[in-house]
Amino acid sequence: MEKTYMETIAKLFNSKLTSYKIAKDTGLSTQLIDNYRTGKSKIENMALGKAELLVKYATSIQVVSVSKSQWINIVGSAKNADEAKKLLKRYVFGWSSKESALQTFKHAVLKKDQISRQVKDEKVEFGENPDEIIPWLKNITVDDLADR
Structure with a gap:
């Protein structure tokens, strides 16, 4: 088996995903x-x-394991609220719970929002449509992620 396959599988098995979740999503047995x-x-x-x-x-x-500082980059790469939701869903699995991911994500959003207000000469851009993304992300709930 390829080394990259083994590394990817090892990373999956070392993640915080439960065996039940992996089994349910892949059709393999939990055993x-x-x-x-x-x-x-x-x-x-x-x-x-x-x-x-x-x-x-x-x-x-x-x-993936995403540090808090990386969340700012993830948030900043979203072009609209739908894309931000997809990004959030994609990265939520590296955390112990949806709640902790959500809390960190909101923190990154607020920090990014604060930075963009403070830096006037070199305004930090928040995607193409910050007026749509920032309010949505500030109000997102765990239930918004339920369809993943």
Whole structure:
């Protein structure tokens, strides 16, 4: 199996996603996922079909660890509220809960908003439509993420 596949799968298994969530979303059993997570089974011995499925899943949800400073860049890359919502959903899985991701995301939004007001000579841009994005993100709730 390719080294990049093994790294991606290891990253997925080391994420805060539960075995149940991974199993439910991929169609694999929780027992299989747990066996790899606990080391009972080795990732390098995984069947290629299962590995490809897990890599595709990991890639689709972008399991990444995002620091608070990176959230400002993520928020700033959104061009409208719909895109901001997609970005939030994509990165929420690196956190222990939707609530903690949401709190950090709102903090980044508020900080970005504050910076853009303070810096007059070199105004920090907030995508193409800050008037649409900033209020939406300030008011977003965990329920807004429920359809993920």
